[in-house]
Amino acid sequence: MKSNRISLTFSSLPQNVTIARMLASTMGAQLDLPVNELEEIKVAVSEAVSNSIIHGYGNSTDKIVTLELEVSEDNLTIQVIDSGCGIKDIKQAMQASFSTDPERMGLGFIFMQSFMDDLQVESSLGSGTKVTMVKRINRQHPSSH
Amino acid sequence: MGDVEDIFNNYVLDRSVSQKMRKRLERHTLHLYVDGELDMKTASQLKNMIDIDIDRKGIRTVILHMDNLHFIDSSGLGVILGRYKKLLPLGGQIRLTNVPPHLYRIMELSGLPKIIEFTQEETAL
C-alpha cells in the first residue's frame, strides 16, 4: 500500500462537516474499502468534527478545525484536532449516553468506537482535543460490494 | 473510480435537496420528506421546521419519510428523539417511515427503534 496523507484545515462552520466526511470517505474509496465501511467512516468523522465545533468551540464559527488523513501499511488513520475548551473527564465523556448538553444523546463517541477499529482521545482543558481513529484496510476483499 | 464519482454525485445531490425539505400538512399531521443528509446543520433546520408547526399549527403527529435519506449522525438522531420528547406531553407522536437498510445499524445502535415507531410504506407523492 502506497502511503499517502492529506491535511485539511477549515473554519468551524457547520457546512464544513460535510466536506470533512466526504474527503475522508473519498480517501477510503480509493483504498477500495467496501461501501458500508465508507458509510462508517463518514459517521465517525462527522461525529468528531461536530464535537469540535459544538463542544470544543461552543458553536463559534471563526475557529479552526484540522482533519488529518493518513494511509500507511494496512491502516487509514484519521485525526480531528481542535484547540477548543477541552474535555474535563475523557473516560466519562466516552461513556454511552453521557452528554454535557441536555438536548443531545451522547452517542458520538459510541459511534466512533463502534464504526472504527481504534479510537484514542487526547484532551486538555483550555487547550483542545485530538481524536485519533483507525480503520484497518483489509485487502483480502479488494472490492466486496 | 466509480465509487469516488458516486460519492461526489451524492454530495452535489445532497446539497441541493437538504436545504429545503418537502412537507405536507394533513389536519394535525405533518409529513416531512427528509432527503439527503441529516447532520448538525440540517438537523437544526429540521428541528425548527417541526417545532414551528407543533407550536403554531397544533401539529400532533409527525411522520418523517426517510426513503431518500442518505446519511444520519447523532445530531440528526438527537433531534428526532427531542421531537418525541416534545410531543409526548402533548399527546402527540413521531414516526419514521421507510428508513433505508444502510441506516439500520446506526438506528439500532442509537436505541431509537425501542422508543419510536418505525414503519414501512408504499411510497407516494
Ligand SMILES: Nc1ncnc2c1ncn2[C@@H]1O[C@H](COP(=O)(O)OP(=O)(O)OP(=O)(O)O)[C@@H](O)[C@H]1O
Ligand atoms: N472536541 C471536544 N471538545 C470539548 N468537549 C468535547 C469534545 N468532544 C466531546 N466532548 C464532550 O464529550 C461529551 C460526549 O461526546 P459525544 O459526542 O459522545 O456526545 P454528545 O456530542 O454530547 O451527543 P451526540 O454526539 O449524541 O450529539 C460531550 O457532551 C462533550 O461534553
Ligand SMILES: [Mg+2]
Ligand atoms: Mg457528539
